[in-house]
Amino acid sequence: xxxxxxxxxxxxxxxxxxxxxxxxxxxxxxxxxxxxxxxxxxxxxxxxxxxxxxxxxxxxxxxxxxxxxxxxxxxxxxxxxxxxxxxxxxxxxxxxxxxxxxxxxxxxxxxxxxxxxxxxxxxxxxxxxxxxxxxxxxxxxxxxxxxxxxxxxxxxxxxxxxxxxxxxxxxxxxxxxxxxxxxxxxxxxxxxxxxxxxxxxxxxxxxxxxxxxxxxxxxxxxxxxxxxxxxxxxxxxxxxxxxxxxxxxxxxxxxxxxxxxxxxxxxxxxxxxxxxxxxxxxxxxxxxxxxxxxxxxxxxxxxxxxxx
Amino acid sequence: xxxxxxxxxxxxxxxxxxxxxxxxxxxxxxxxxxxxxxxxxxxxxxxxxxxxxxxxxxxxxxxxxxxxxxxxxxxxxxxxxxxxxxxxxxxxxxxxxxxxxxxxxxxxxxxxxxxxxxxxxxxxxxxxxxxxxxxxxxxxxxxxxxxxxxxxxxxxxxxxxxxxxxxxxxxxxxxxxxxxxxxxxxxxxxxxxxxxxxxxxxxxxxxxxxxxxxxxxxxxxxxxxxxxxxxxxxxxxxxxxxxxxxxxxxxxxxxxxxxxxxxxxxxxxxxxxxxxxxxxxxxxxxxxxxxxxxxxxxxxxxxxxxxx
Numbered sequence: 001x002x003x004x005x006x007x008x009x010x011x012x013x014x015x016x017x018x019x020x021x022x023x024x025x026x027x028x029x030x031x032x033x034x035x036x037x038x039x040x041x042x043x044x045x046x047x048x049x050x051x052x053x054x055x056x057x058x059x060x061x062x063x064x065x066x067x068x069x070x071x072x073x074x075x076x077x078x079x080x081x082x083x084x085x086x087x088x089x090x091x092x093x094x095x096x097x098x099x100x101x102x103x104x105x106x107x108x109x110x111x112x113x114x115x116x117x118x119x120x121x122x123x124x125x126x127x128x129x130x131x132x133x134x135x136x137x138x139x140x141x142x143x144x145x146x147x148x149x150x151x152x153x154x155x156x157x158x159x160x161x162x163x164x165x166x167x168x169x170x171x172x173x174x175x176x177x178x179x180x181x182x183x184x185x186x187x188x189x190x191x192x193x194x195x196x197x198x199x200x201x202x203x204x205x206x207x208x209x210x211x212x213x214x215x216x217x218x219x220x221x222x223x224x225x226x227x228x229x230x231x232x233x234x235x236x237x238x239x240x241x242x243x244x245x246x247x248x249x250x251x252x253x254x255x256x257x258x259x260x261x262x263x264x265x266x267x268x269x270x271x272x273x274x275x276x277x278x279x280x281x282x283x284x285x286x287x288x289x290x291x292x293x294x295x296x297x298x299x300x301x302x303x304x305x306x307x308x
Numbered sequence: 309x310x311x312x313x314x315x316x317x318x319x320x321x322x323x324x325x326x327x328x329x330x331x332x333x334x335x336x337x338x339x340x341x342x343x344x345x346x347x348x349x350x351x352x353x354x355x356x357x358x359x360x361x362x363x364x365x366x367x368x369x370x371x372x373x374x375x376x377x378x379x380x381x382x383x384x385x386x387x388x389x390x391x392x393x394x395x396x397x398x399x400x401x402x403x404x405x406x407x408x409x410x411x412x413x414x415x416x417x418x419x420x421x422x423x424x425x426x427x428x429x430x431x432x433x434x435x436x437x438x439x440x441x442x443x444x445x446x447x448x449x450x451x452x453x454x455x456x457x458x459x460x461x462x463x464x465x466x467x468x469x470x471x472x473x474x475x476x477x478x479x480x481x482x483x484x485x486x487x488x489x490x491x492x493x494x495x496x497x498x499x500x501x502x503x504x505x506x507x508x509x510x511x512x513x514x515x516x517x518x519x520x521x522x523x524x525x526x527x528x529x530x531x532x533x534x535x536x537x538x539x540x541x542x543x544x545x546x547x548x549x550x551x552x553x554x555x556x557x558x559x560x561x562x563x564x565x566x567x568x569x570x571x572x573x574x575x576x577x578x579x580x581x582x583x584x585x586x587x588x589x590x591x592x593x594x595x596x597x598x599x600x601x602x603x604x605x606x607x608x609x610x611x612x613x614x615x616x
Contacts, residue, residue, distance in 0.1 A: 174482030219527035287611025303595025
């Protein structure tokens with residue numbers, strides 16, 4: 001069976017003024033560290049190339065477009081792809097994607113060890129709002145700048161392992177993991193940018209927010225018997241703190257590795273994908289135990305309907 | 309807004325030789341304790357009236373039928389209903405149900421404060437197997453003795469609160485909580501009988517099994533912004549240990565109360581159902597954030613389909 005060393009490359013703060021080239025240098029430094037530790041794959045965060053720009057309210061589309069990539073790889077990211085190929089390490093990272101026909105997505109890609117892009121995912125569960133919200137402590141305009149992903153939840157067999165991707169807020173939705181689990185997923189990689197403060201409840205506190213992130217990643221792993229890597233962009237970006245807490249979780253829901261800083265930091269875990277089998281063949285043998293005839297509301301109904 | 313004191317009445321071991329009447333006495337003692345602490349509702353475990361009989365392989369249907377109730381309340385349970393009415397406390401408990409037309413279910417009911425049965429649930433996710441399994445350390449024959457529930461996942465407005473029920477293994481399936489969450493559930497009560505040992509992996513250990521139970525209950529609570537009470541039958545039944553670990557969880561996924569023994573034990577938590585609102589209106593506002601157009605596999609596909 002396949003064993004891989006999966007590395008999570010948490011990124012510290014990226015300021016609004018920081019260039020993509022400067023970020024790619026940091027990503028390559030983490031890649032080199034991962035190589036020195038024998039990693040087979042490196043997982044970077046959501047929107048890895050820039051600051052978390054959805055916190056900024058912009059009306060000028062040219063200003064918005066500055067944050068988007070129109071091709072991948074491109075001039076700024078080619079050195080990352082080149083180094084990954086040279087080191088024979090698969091990578092996955094997130095970026096803002098503008099398509100040739102003018103659509104905007106919060107996207108992640110995954111490569112094989114030869115730096116060929118073998119999978120793409122576009123974020124489905126966009127949090128936040130689309131118009132300026134005076135009631136929030138700060139803005140979270142993902143619904144303004146992105147369209148919901150149009151590609152669904154997919155898996156790819158990459159380097160012998162069935163992999164799927166999700167992005168940030170997707171991890172809080174069990175539907176994300178289940179759609180991947182129903183395709184036999186063995187590794188789910190999830191990058192995130194999560195503010196350390198709840199814009200709608202500042203008293204919530206960092207500890208609770210880290211707990212919610214871990215709870216969601218651990219439950220998704222256990223209930224689908226899959227490895228999960230949840231990797232943060234962290235640190236204070238132009239005065240706005242993002243939480244860290246990057247973790248790699250095993251198919252039992254246990255945390256194998258955890259970032260301890262809010263800076264650029266590599267975590268690594270050896271993942272023996274044979275360990276996905278026990279859960280998939282026993283308590284979570286979907287074929288024997290799921291009862292789809294009673295799940296209708298999950299796909300027929302978007303919001304809450306109170307009938308009592 | 310409604311505030312209720314919810315009590316969990318964990319039951320210790322019930323031996324095969326123990327009568328229903330002896331168990332009902334214990335249930336009434338816990339009810340009295342709950343009343344003295346101001347409880348508004350008491351949650352008892354799955355199959356509360358008898359030992360966990362699916363561990364015994366039986367071929368004689370008359371022997372099987374002994375464990376089933378053909379009406380509720382009945383002579384053995386009437387004293388429990390009477391005392392609950394007298395104390396003005398709503399109750400919910402599980403039992404094995406045989407219907408007049410010969411169907412067999414793992415069932416739970418919930419009453420209002422006047423001991424009227426206002427809701428019934430029949431367990432949908434039956435674990436285990438239907439034939440004698442020589443490879444297991446012990447048997448878990450729920451698929452032999454019960455049919456999957458035929459009533460779906462429903463909620464009831466009881467004493468002002470939107471309540472739903474699930475039973476034991478249902479708690480590991482996020483579909484359970486989501487079907488209830490989509491109906492606005494504010495309290496999910498779940499009784500369980502969970503062996504302390506994994507019959508298919510004895511090395512797993514109690515600690516991991518308690519973690520999996522808590523993880524599932526906490527994730528279900530958080531991701532649907534609902535209170536959850538998960539209440540165990542615990543202790544050693546005729547040599548077979550059942551784990552305890554009964555908990556009451558708040559809509560943030562935090563544990564408010566936890567049983568510390570494997571015996572008859574009452575836990576209690578004050579539940580302010582207004583606290584369900586924040587999550588339901590923000591991060592888990594299903595209407596704004598769910599994307600059912602990408603969830604199709606969840607209801608169209610029972611088992612895993614590997615296409616890569």
